[in-house]
Amino acid sequence: MSQTQTEPEIRKGLVGVVADTTAISKVNPDTNSLLYRGYPVQELAARCTFEEVAYLLWHGELPTPEQLAALEEAGRTQRALAPEVRAAIDLVPTTAHPMDVLRTAVSVIGATDPAAEDASPEANYAKSVRLLAQIPAVVAYDQRRRRGQELVEPREDLGYTENFLHMTFGEVPADVVVDAFRVSLILYAEHSFNASTFTARVITSTLSDLYSAVVGAIGALKGPLHGGANEAVMHVFDEIGTAENAEAWLDRALAEKRKIMGFGHRVYKHGDSRVPTMKAALDTLVAHYDRPDLAALYDTLERAMVERKNIQPNLDYPSGPAYHLMGFDTETFTPLFVAARITGWTAHIMEQLASNALIRPLSAYHGPDERHL
Numbered sequence: 001m002s003q004t005q006t007e008p009e010i011r012k013g014l015v016g017v018v019a020d021t022t023a024i025s026k027v028n029p030d031t032n033s034l035l036y037r038g039y040p041v042q043e044l045a046a047r048c049t050f051e052e053v054a055y056l057l058w059h060g061e062l063p064t065p066e067q068l069a070a071l072e073e074a075g076r077t078q079r080a081l082a083p084e085v086r087a088a089i090d091l092v093p094t095t096a097h098p099m100d101v102l103r104t105a106v107s108v109i110g111a112t113d114p115a116a117e118d119a120s121p122e123a124n125y126a127k128s129v130r131l132l133a134q135i136p137a138v139v140a141y142d143q144r145r146r147r148g149q150e151l152v153e154p155r156e157d158l159g160y161t162e163n164f165l166h167m168t169f170g171e172v173p174a175d176v177v178v179d180a181f182r183v184s185l186i187l188y189a190e191h192s193f194n195a196s197t198f199t200a201r202v203i204t205s206t207l208s209d210l211y212s213a214v215v216g217a218i219g220a221l222k223g224p225l226h227g228g229a230n231e232a233v234m235h236v237f238d239e240i241g242t243a244e245n246a247e248a249w250l251d252r253a254l255a256e257k258r259k260i261m262g263f264g265h266r267v268y269k270h271g272d273s274r275v276p277t278m279k280a281a282l283d284t285l286v287a288h289y290d291r292p293d294l295a296a297l298y299d300t301l302e303r304a305m306v307e308r309k310n311i312q313p314n315l316d317y318p319s320g321p322a323y324h325l326m327g328f329d330t331e332t333f334t335p336l337f338v339a340a341r342i343t344g345w346t347a348h349i350m351e352q353l354a355s356n357a358l359i360r361p362l363s364a365y366h367g368p369d370e371r372h373l
């Protein structure tokens with residue numbers, strides 16, 4: 001760049017860049033609040049089913065009883081794995097990460113949908129409902145096959161959350177477990193322009209199809225700086241072992257300049273608005289499963305991290321151990337995040353299409369000046 005040109009302002013990682021408007025959710029780090037279509041997420045977590053929240057994110061309003069019944073009915077009848085999706089899952093070795101299996105399965109669901117290229121709002125809504133219904137079957141079957149267990153067929157008499165757990169574990173667990181799972185799904189459902197949602201919007205902005213956008217979003221969510229952190233938190237807990245080891249482990253990890261999984265956030269700098277609600281759900285699980293040792297490790301590491309770095313936990317910190325207590329394998333945690341976030345992603349895909357502009361930022365070249373052979 002010549003001396004006379006002014007340097008463009010680079011916002012590495014797009015930090016602080018407002019890329020577009022959205023009416024789906026509002027993350028406010030100043031008031032530490034998160035609204036879905038205007039409703040505080042804590043109120044939704046206290047009072048709503050996951051399907052009600054899905055409907056809210058997609059349509060902008062909570063459903064009437066008739067609208068909810070229609071959504072539930074549409075979901076219930078699409079819960080079973082199609083044979084070609086099951087066959088595709090079986091082709092993926094169990095050495096692959098479950099996020100890779102889910103990414104592949106969603107790709108096959110898209111490739112076998114005759115309406116995949118239909119980008120009308122009606123067709124995209126139908127695809128969103130289908131993915132909401134089918135992702136639990138993929139996640140549950142993949143965990144079971146890794147354990148050498150048979151597939152469990154869905155039950156149409158159960159709600160979404162109960163059926164998800166039934167397909168995974170072959171039984172519906174205690175109410176306290178079902179409820180903690182429901183809360184986690186609602187808290188994970190949506191979070192404005194996070195990396196995976198933005199990925200989905202970038203792909204959508206080229207007028208690619210909804211399934212391609214979701215496959216890309218799954219890839220973005222997999223990374224440990226984003227959704228992969230809920231799995232990584234559990235690996236940290238396993239590495240530390242017990243609460244007595246937590247402070248020494250943390251000091252070592254910080255000295256090695258490691259990022260402590262489950263802590264920090266790009267937007268929230270004084271704590272994640274969702275953590276108190278998820279921590280309360282974790283507490284009910286700790287009591288139910290009688291695991292004060294896990295709670296002690298959780299508290300000790302959090303206290304030490306706040307003391308040393310003044311960095312607060314994010315949602316993945318309580319979700320990881322909560323999913324562990326529910327009985328999920330650690331590698332299944334991020335696919336559970338997908339099962340929830342499919343609602344937010346698809347809401348954003350539809351919002352992007354309704355007012356589309358190709359997303360294509362500029363870059364400042366810093367390679368060699370023009371030269372010739």
Ligand SMILES: CC(=O)SCCNC(=O)CCNC(=O)[C@H](O)C(C)(C)COP(=O)(O)OP(=O)(O)OC[C@H]1O[C@@H](n2cnc3c(N)ncnc32)[C@H](O)[C@@H]1OP(=O)(O)O
Pocket residue numbers: 013224225226227229258259260261262263264265266267309311314315316
């Ligand atoms: C649901 C979700 O996706 S929530 C996010 C889940 N991800 C994680 O939990 C992974 C761990 N956390 C992190 O890596 C980061 O906090 C991120 C990626 C989430 C946010 O990162 P950014 O907004 O880019 O913050 P940034 O990386 O600039 O951090 C600012 C400072 O805090 C430090 N910091 C931030 N998070 C952490 C952490 N978890 N452990 C140690 N140090 C941290 C950084 O090292 C940096 O320090 P420095 O100024 O001395 O270099």
Ligand SMILES: O=C([O-])CC(=O)C(=O)O
Pocket residue numbers: 188190191193194195226265266267314315
């Ligand atoms: O908003 C973010 O950057 C990450 C996050 O918490 C989420 O996607 O839930």
